Amino acid sequence: MRKLRYREALREAIAEEMERDPNVFLMGEEVGYYQGAYKVTEGLLERFGAERVVDAPIAESGFAGLGIGAAMVGLRPIIEFMTWNFSAVAFDQILNNAAKVRQMSGGQFTCPIVFRGPNGVARQTGAQHSQSFDAIYAYIPGVKVVAPATPADAKGLLKSAIRDENPVIFLEDERLYGVTGEVPDGEHLVPIGVSNLVRQGATATVVTWGKMLPAVLAAAETLGREGVECAVIDLRSLRPLDLAPVYASVAETGRALVVQEGWPYGGVGAEVVDRLQRECFAQLRAPVLRVTGRDASMPYNKHLEDLSIPSAETVVRGVRAVLAY
Amino acid sequence: MASEVSDELGALHRQMVLIRRFEEAAAKAYSQGKIGGFLHLYIGQEASAVGALAALRETDYVVGTYRDHGIGLAKGMTPRACMAELFGKVTGCSKGLGGSMHYFDADKRMLGGYGIVGGHVPLAAGVAFKAKYKNTGEVTVCFLGDGAVSIGDFHEALSLAALWKLPLVTIVENNEYSMGTPLSRTMSVPDSSQKALAYGMARDRFHAHDVLEVKARVGEAVKRARESSLPTLIEIQTYRYRGHSMSDPGKYRSAEEIEARKKDDCVLRAEAALRAQGRDDAYFAALEAEIEAIVEDAVRFADESAEPGEELIEAYTYA
Numbered sequence: 001m002r003k004l005r006y007r008e009a010l011r012e013a014i015a016e017e018m019e020r021d022p023n024v025f026l027m028g029e030e031v032g033y034y035q036g037a038y039k040v041t042e043g044l045l046e047r048f049g050a051e052r053v054v055d056a057p058i059a060e061s062g063f064a065g066l067g068i069g070a071a072m073v074g075l076r077p078i079i080e081f082m083t084w085n086f087s088a089v090a091f092d093q094i095l096n097n098a099a100k101v102r103q104m105s106g107g108q109f110t111c112p113i114v115f116r117g118p119n120g121v122a123r124q125t126g127a128q129h130s131q132s133f134d135a136i137y138a139y140i141p142g143v144k145v146v147a148p149a150t151p152a153d154a155k156g157l158l159k160s161a162i163r164d165e166n167p168v169i170f171l172e173d174e175r176l177y178g179v180t181g182e183v184p185d186g187e188h189l190v191p192i193g194v195s196n197l198v199r200q201g202a203t204a205t206v207v208t209w210g211k212m213l214p215a216v217l218a219a220a221e222t223l224g225r226e227g228v229e230c231a232v233i234d235l236r237s238l239r240p241l242d243l244a245p246v247y248a249s250v251a252e253t254g255r256a257l258v259v260q261e262g263w264p265y266g267g268v269g270a271e272v273v274d275r276l277q278r279e280c281f282a283q284l285r286a287p288v289l290r291v292t293g294r295d296a297s298m299p300y301n302k303h304l305e306d307l308s309i310p311s312a313e314t315v316v317r318g319v320r321a322v323l324a325y
Numbered sequence: 326m327a328s329e330v331s332d333e334l335g336a337l338h339r340q341m342v343l344i345r346r347f348e349e350a351a352a353k354a355y356s357q358g359k360i361g362g363f364l365h366l367y368i369g370q371e372a373s374a375v376g377a378l379a380a381l382r383e384t385d386y387v388v389g390t391y392r393d394h395g396i397g398l399a400k401g402m403t404p405r406a407c408m409a410e411l412f413g414k415v416t417g418c419s420k421g422l423g424g425s426m427h428y429f430d431a432d433k434r435m436l437g438g439y440g441i442v443g444g445h446v447p448l449a450a451g452v453a454f455k456a457k458y459k460n461t462g463e464v465t466v467c468f469l470g471d472g473a474v475s476i477g478d479f480h481e482a483l484s485l486a487a488l489w490k491l492p493l494v495t496i497v498e499n500n501e502y503s504m505g506t507p508l509s510r511t512m513s514v515p516d517s518s519q520k521a522l523a524y525g526m527a528r529d530r531f532h533a534h535d536v537l538e539v540k541a542r543v544g545e546a547v548k549r550a551r552e553s554s555l556p557t558l559i560e561i562q563t564y565r566y567r568g569h570s571m572s573d574p575g576k577y578r579s580a581e582e583i584e585a586r587k588k589d590d591c592v593l594r595a596e597a598a599l600r601a602q603g604r605d606d607a608y609f610a611a612l613e614a615e616i617e618a619i620v621e622d623a624v625r626f627a628d629e630s631a632e633p634g635e636e637l638i639e640a641y642t643y644a
Binding site for chain 2: 025051054056057059061062063064065066067068069070071072073074075077092093096097101102103104105106107108109110112141142144165166
């Protein structure tokens, strides 16, 4: 197996799908001549031409909506948001058009479109550029939401997203773009809606996704040296949500912790906790706890930023709190 | 023998009468509690959709607002499917899941009525983008109201359509009121087609009194889109006789104003032209009887159709 950076894995997925299907095109700010704000799309303009790698002006609602219209009549757009923060001005297009057109038309129209870009905190980019949109989009029936944590999942999930008949919210991560990992050779597809048990453990179950996975795995290593063995489950897809491996693990551990980067109010973690208390009430030996981002807009200061999202240390404390019951 | 011109005018007049009688029947059904939610009638504006869509081929696309009954019928949707949708029945065009504001017909290339003002204009640009991307020669027509000219999506869509030279005809149906607020209080200029200037886009502006003129003028924009892949912004000046929706008390305009506007009525004008060309009372009586039967059939069909089952609530959430 080869090792690829996360951004290279994404690029390979886009290129392979554009090669396979002439209806796939890429549109977004700086995706072409600039070679991608985060270099995900480097080289694609030269390879596929300006008709299929389309530099858009700063008009997120306009080009998101344009993609939706194109998807309704047979194209398969990949719409890049430079960051998901900028999707807020296109929220109406995703909420009211992409997610609803199939229902409103009685099933006559589908919307096979991928919206992708980096999500969540980057590095000291301040309050307006450091937001996690997981919960906001996962709330909406009619869209699928995925958040790959590894290069292999980034490639496999993006290929599946491009082939999906529904709108897919594809949450990447600026802090993960440079991370390397093994990616299988040849055609590599990861199905949407299947979570992944990435670490075995019988003491406690930790559920996470996206950029929190490295912090959770580091915490699990630390706890492992003390004889506390954590099972770690990477959700990968936030809608639909596959909690079967979580239920199986909790049947063994009786204790669970959910780790999310985003704000604590509501959210995907809260959804996981709700389902766990209903499905695993008899097996649980402690309340399910969450380690989340702080309930505040992101401060610019580096020290305060570090304190505002979960870290390996806060995850270790979270597991200990679950075990203390 | 009727001339070719009057044959065409006769067909367009018939469509306008159908829309008007359909809308009158919808209003009646609404007052009887058979239609719920919002109901935005097209009465008074018929020449706009009928004339504009007469300039299209069947393979061309149309995207509309929530005032979409006239657009749907003019694009060839059946009165039965349209009325049943208003009644929320499973035989409706969207199986009763859409309602008055969300008419769709994939076969007729009616890509929907949309309820968020201006939010559909980028979609229409995307449909036009597909035609250019695949080089199909199809044209997309997008209708919106004068109230949508102030919202960002309208401008973003026009900006992109002009930048990328998309075969899109955007028609602002200026019926003078954004719900209950006159244009003079929502826009700094009286002519919304001026918005095209900043985008370097072709524009046109005219009244919807004469349905044949609407067809001819929109036809020029359609030709520009089809042959040169260039967008056009058109303002069609029109007027709705009924309220914004059925719940509109209409306190923002006078009865005199409405009566004065009815003197320019597009249906009566077409009728007068047809009479001048030799159509007689018997022709119009027969036409009214035929349309009445179609609309009565649509209402009966809607009334007798089944409600959608509970299994449809989530059935179309995902493909």
